[in-house]
Amino acid sequence: MAYQVLRKGRVIMSNFATYREAQRYVDQKTGFFGEPKHYYEIRKDGCYLTTACVDYMGLADDGVELTTLRAFRDHYLTDQPNGQRDIAHYYRIAPRLVDLIDHSPERTVYLERIYNQLVRPAIALIEAGENDKAYALYKSFTLQLEQDLLD
Known part of the structure; x- marks a missing residue:
């Protein structure tokens, strides 16, 4: 089963093969200069x-x-x-x-x-x-x- 990333409740990216891939994507969007992590959610697609x-x-x-x-x-x-x-x-x-x-x-x-x-x-x-x-x-x-x- 694939994983998807939601931002503020909306799917912004899907079809990650692993949870780890989805997490890397979220990590790129968040962090010191990025958006707050709580904007993002990873769930099974x-x-x-x-x-x-x-x-x-x-x-x-x-x-x-x-x-x-x-x-x-x-x-x-x-x-x-x-x-x-x-x-x-x-x-x-x-x-x-x-x-x-x-x-x-x-x-x-x-x-x-x-x-x-x-x-x-x-x-x-x-x-x-x-x-x-x-x-x-x-x-x-x-x-x-x-x-x-x-x-």
Whole structure:
């Protein structure tokens, strides 16, 4: 499992192979002339969107797919009435879902479904300026994935 670095609650870098790599990154940003260490947090990267794009599809962590989705989260979703709540819920539940997917005999089916039924259509909607529809797709897909894996 990979690690990610958050700054003031927002993911700023992900896909570190080890905790030590993530810590080195934080150390470069902090220190005597840097920012306070308490601005930063390292956590296991339990993002099923990243898992589907990077681990399954072999795409870059900073490729167009994840960059588009992160910008959508940071510039659209955070400003929606329930956006902050939905983001917090994702970060709470996603690591568990990734773990269940990774240990499922249907791992490939889940990751292909996430990529083809959520990531690709959501990006198309975002690029078309249909952010409300992208948000609705994300919410309905995530709720269904939770039901499939947790029930």
